């Protein structure tokens with residue numbers, strides 16, 4: 595085996611040129627391009643976040659990786675092999691978006707069933723079920739039928755089934771959806787505990803604070819294409835430097851007529867907050883003072899992942915929702 599092949603096979607996830615076109619419409623004569631040539635590699639032990647607006651192709655990527663949807667083009671491999679191989683699937687725990695569980699089973703029965711499907715049995719399985727139900731905060735409610743559960747309880751039980759086999763790779767589609775603030779905190783703690791064990795984690799979400807607090811690396815998808823990729827720190831610090839200035843004594847309209855390309859211009863009570871590229875900060879300061887305005891603060895702007903995400907969507911030509919329809 596060549597070095598290149600063994601490197602790929604050790605990667606929990608490797609995606610090359612992945613495209614997916616869905617056929618839609620009454621006569622299936624229209625196409626939605628959900629993914630357009632996506633490349634992605636996830637190294638062992640990383641927590642990897644898939645970010646993107648509605649319809650960006652996040653769930654489609656995850657479904658292809660889980661063997662639930664066939665790619666139109668390209669390749670998606672788990673541990674160097676196609677995702678539908680049983681010994682590959684055994685190493686993966688999956689939490690789908692909107693999990694739909696067997697409603698007439700109790701949480702404990704459902705998680706036990708999931709364990710049996712993974713080939714576990716006996717005392718080991720019972721102990722493991724107890725442990726994962728405890729980890730997701732479902733110890734007490736686990737003997738109630740799932741049809742009696744709230745959305746958050748279903749989500750926690752679905753996570754318990756994803757964890758039951760002690761997977762090497764966890765794939766979580768919107769893991770904090772439906773959870774209350776305590777549930778979100780617990781989900782974050784579980785993700786961090788899994789990372790500490792060396793589990794590789796891929797998850798998609800709209801919740802940027804979750805990405806900032808959990809992810810080693812992030813990919814931003816827009817319209818089925820990768821528009822940003824890197825660590826949160828890399829992405830945020832790669833942004834061109836800007837300056838924020840707080841101005842008193844001049845109305846927003848007058849400041850807007852000065853001819854600067856503001857990245858942000860916002861009225862704050864009687865003050866105005868302006869954000870401009872670093873190179874414009876001195877000319878702007880001069881212009882404000884010449885017009886009789888006062889400046890109470892000038893400081894380097896701090897960019898968050900949210901700013902970056904909104905920028906990425908703008909750069910992608912305003913196509914923010916859904917795949918490309920033809």
Ligand SMILES: Nc1ncnc2c1ncn2[C@@H]1O[C@H](COP(=O)(O)OP(=O)(O)OP(=O)(O)O)[C@@H](O)[C@H]1O
Nearest residue numbers: 616618626628647648649650651652653654916917
């Ligand atoms: N089964 C399907 N048939 C037809 N079109 C589909 C199907 N599944 C997804 N799509 C379309 O593919 C595009 C990508 O959808 P996908 O669910 O992957 O996006 P997403 O990023 O997960 O969105 P969200 O954040 O809203 O969950 C969308 O335009 C969606 O309408």
